Amino acid sequence: MIQPKRQVAALTATLVLALLAACSRPAGKSTTGAAPGATGPSAAIYFPGTDDRLHAETHLLSASLTTSEQRLKALAQAWIDGPDTDGLVRPLAGVESLHVDLSGDGTLYVDLLPAADATKPQLGSSEELTAIYSLVNTFALNVPDVKTVVLLWNGTQPPTLAGHIDTGVPLTADRSLVAGETTTP
Amino acid sequence: MPATRYPAPHPPRRNDPSLAPCFSLLAQARIPRSWLLVPAPRGPRPAERDGILSRVIRRLSVLLALLLIALPLVAQEEEEETPEVPRVQVSASATLLWADTGSSLPVLRAAPGVLVGLQQVVERLGGKLQRVEGAPEAFVLDLQGTRAVLGAGSQAVTIGQDIVTLSQPPILSTAGPLVPIDLLQRLYGDTLGYRFEWQDSTSTLLVVQGTRREIPLTVNVVQLEELTTLVLRFDQSPRYRIEESPGLVRVDFTGDVIHLTQTPTLPAGSLAQRVRVAPDSVVIQLAPDVRADHYVLNDPFRLVFDLYRGATPSGGSAPALTPPRRRPGVHTIVIDPGHGGDETGAVGPAGTEEKNVTLELAQELRQSLQAHLPVEVDLTRTGDVSMPLDDRSAFANAHKADLFISLHLNSTRGKTAHGAETYFLSLTASDEAAAEAAEAENASQPDGGDPLYDLQLMLWDLAQSRHLAESQRLAKLIQAELNDSLDLRDRGVKQAPFRVLKGAAMPAVLVEVGFINNPQDEQRLNDPDYRQKVVSALVRAIQRFSAEMAPASPADSTPDSADGAGP
Numbered sequence: 001m002i003q004p005k006r007q008v009a010a011l012t013a014t015l016v017l018a019l020l021a022a023c024s025r026p027a028g029k030s031t032t033g034a035a036p037g038a039t040g041p042s043a044a045i046y047f048p049g050t051d052d053r054l055h056a057e058t059h060l061l062s063a064s065l066t067t068s069e070q071r072l073k074a075l076a077q078a079w080i081d082g083p084d085t086d087g088l089v090r091p092l093a094g095v096e097s098l099h100v101d102l103s104g105d106g107t108l109y110v111d112l113l114p115a116a117d118a119t120k121p122q123l124g125s126s127e128e129l130t131a132i133y134s135l136v137n138t139f140a141l142n143v144p145d146v147k148t149v150v151l152l153w154n155g156t157q158p159p160t161l162a163g164h165i166d167t168g169v170p171l172t173a174d175r176s177l178v179a180g181e182t183t184t185p
Numbered sequence: 186m187p188a189t190r191y192p193a194p195h196p197p198r199r200n201d202p203s204l205a206p207c208f209s210l211l212a213q214a215r216i217p218r219s220w221l222l223v224p225a226p227r228g229p230r231p232a233e234r235d236g237i238l239s240r241v242i243r244r245l246s247v248l249l250a251l252l253l254i255a256l257p258l259v260a261q262e263e264e265e266e267t268p269e270v271p272r273v274q275v276s277a278s279a280t281l282l283w284a285d286t287g288s289s290l291p292v293l294r295a296a297p298g299v300l301v302g303l304q305q306v307v308e309r310l311g312g313k314l315q316r317v318e319g320a321p322e323a324f325v326l327d328l329q330g331t332r333a334v335l336g337a338g339s340q341a342v343t344i345g346q347d348i349v350t351l352s353q354p355p356i357l358s359t360a361g362p363l364v365p366i367d368l369l370q371r372l373y374g375d376t377l378g379y380r381f382e383w384q385d386s387t388s389t390l391l392v393v394q395g396t397r398r399e400i401p402l403t404v405n406v407v408q409l410e411e412l413t414t415l416v417l418r419f420d421q422s423p424r425y426r427i428e429e430s431p432g433l434v435r436v437d438f439t440g441d442v443i444h445l446t447q448t449p450t451l452p453a454g455s456l457a458q459r460v461r462v463a464p465d466s467v468v469i470q471l472a473p474d475v476r477a478d479h480y481v482l483n484d485p486f487r488l489v490f491d492l493y494r495g496a497t498p499s500g501g502s503a504p505a506l507t508p509p510r511r512r513p514g515v516h517t518i519v520i521d522p523g524h525g526g527d528e529t530g531a532v533g534p535a536g537t538e539e540k541n542v543t544l545e546l547a548q549e550l551r552q553s554l555q556a557h558l559p560v561e562v563d564l565t566r567t568g569d570v571s572m573p574l575d576d577r578s579a580f581a582n583a584h585k586a587d588l589f590i591s592l593h594l595n596s597t598r599g600k601t602a603h604g605a606e607t608y609f610l611s612l613t614a615s616d617e618a619a620a621e622a623a624e625a626e627n628a629s630q631p632d633g634g635d636p637l638y639d640l641q642l643m644l645w646d647l648a649q650s651r652h653l654a655e656s657q658r659l660a661k662l663i664q665a666e667l668n669d670s671l672d673l674r675d676r677g678v679k680q681a682p683f684r685v686l687k688g689a690a691m692p693a694v695l696v697e698v699g700f701i702n703n704p705q706d707e708q709r710l711n712d713p714d715y716r717q718k719v720v721s722a723l724v725r726a727i728q729r730f731s732a733e734m735a736p737a738s739p740a741d742s743t744p745d746s747a748d749g750a751g752p
Contacts, residue, residue, distance in 0.1 A: 048598055049598070049599075050597070050598045050599030050600075051599060052597045052598070052599065052602065089598050122528070122529055122530060122531060122532060123531060123596060124530075124531040124539075124593075124594065124595040124596025124597060124697075124700070124701070124702065125593060125595055125608075125681065125683070125695075125697060126595050126596065126597045126602075126697075127531075127596055127597060127598060129681055159573070159574055159575065159684050160574065160684050163523065163524055163528050163530060163574070164593070164681075164683055164684070164685075164695075165681060165682055165683065165684065166682045166683065166684035166687060167684075168684065169682075
């Protein structure tokens, strides 16, 4: 028979262990290029949810990623890999990879490279809007050197990705699309 | 005689009761009123001289006595014609400190602030202050071509063409008009760049010569049919004054220096013959019979001049003219069925394609609009063809549309969203960045730029921005009607950078009629009865908007009566 004092001690030890385990769990996953045990700052990858808002999924960046270019490539890979969180979706399923190129004036060119047999996405305006700003916010809000983002589709800047939202101009981050932010026309 | 010749603003009125005591006194002295006029010398004989002299002396002494009585009375009459305004006694004095030299300045502390002597400021800083004839409480201050009119007791003053509300009204004092310091700031600050700082602890009004800002200016001129639009774009809001005279528009910059970043190029057919830019002014020389309207756009600050040619009257004075591009009311509507051809748009779970529903809706809407409104309705596409977005707004511009309505069906990643949303354009910072990049690129061209490129830039920068308020109003009316008719949860009016709306030079909205990815909405949108409800709601909204835009006259429809006439 277990004594009451031992019961209290066992319960306390269990709680402490549970607390320690919870504290030591990583807040996100490491992105491409992460060295084991050497994580750097976190980054928010923005994915659309079923509520038509953007949600930030936190990823840990490798400490070895020291330049903006390296971090941009890691962010691009994390975006291509898609979300881990239930309820969030990969916004442009037909895109296989992203090529990113940061110019000296702070313009980031993001080339969306689709699969060979992929056609341009057929989306509603809400889907298109969140898809575009999923990319723009992910790069512009994580890398201070990025001032504007120009989206390319297979090497060419299209007027729109899916017939609605203007991609013919350099785009800046839009926090109003992020869940929890409010916007009033 | 002096007694009858003293200066007076008006001839003495004998029936005036205020002069009754004077004439009464004359009667009591038994002196004929004709004595008040000097008789011509009749050459008296020597024997009569002594008697005449004594009589003249007696008359003069009587007249002198009368003068002593009458003068104050007549003076009183003068004052009654220009009533005296109560004046506040000012005992306190502050220091007006300017250019390291102090001078005395009457001051009155009157909640909520401090009033200081305007006359004393004018004497130090310049200008000409005058009382307004017949209105002793009103003053006019002329300062470097700017005229300000202010009145004691009135918080509203006019400065040039502007009406400015002061923090507190000026008052009249024994030391002249006392005014709040914000009036000085507005007058001397805007005109001469002075800055006023009241130091209460030392009762000092410090005047500092503000630094003259050097503000870069870009001038863009675009010719669109018979309208020349000239845009002065500034990096900061300048202090300016606009003077218009026949054939000339002059913008004077007061207290700032303008730096022209590139020489403006006038396009062929421009109604501006010449644009001269100096550090302190821009002068636009107009072609004959050309008039100019101007308005202001902000972020960045722009002065926009629309130049247009008015009809020369057959005789008499020129009639009031308006720019030719907009007629009051709604006469032509362009409806844009979204997508088409290879661009199917969103696809519903049952396979319904957005492009087909939008085309059906557009055709039904055209039919209903033509049945209920005296308007011409054009569709950007009437078949299953693809059409670039820029061509769609260009189509509306070419047809001189008064409204542009783009019809779409939405789709989301969730399956439960349903109902309608109405959008109008949001001009984001990226549009400004694009405009700047385009301008820089254009400026780098050796020939000063491609006119077509200029036109595109202007359309992007200005076309929809000047109609945003009307677009928002139309969007609200449409959203309200759709909510009411279809019994929908209000998803609200929204803004987004829709490419198809950007180049539209008229009120323009994009309506997402339903969510095609929602099976229920998809089924409804395939139902002609449901689509008719949508069409009726759109027609009512357009009727209301049309009534609001129509010129006001008793014969015109009101929004309420338009409601009643709805389908």
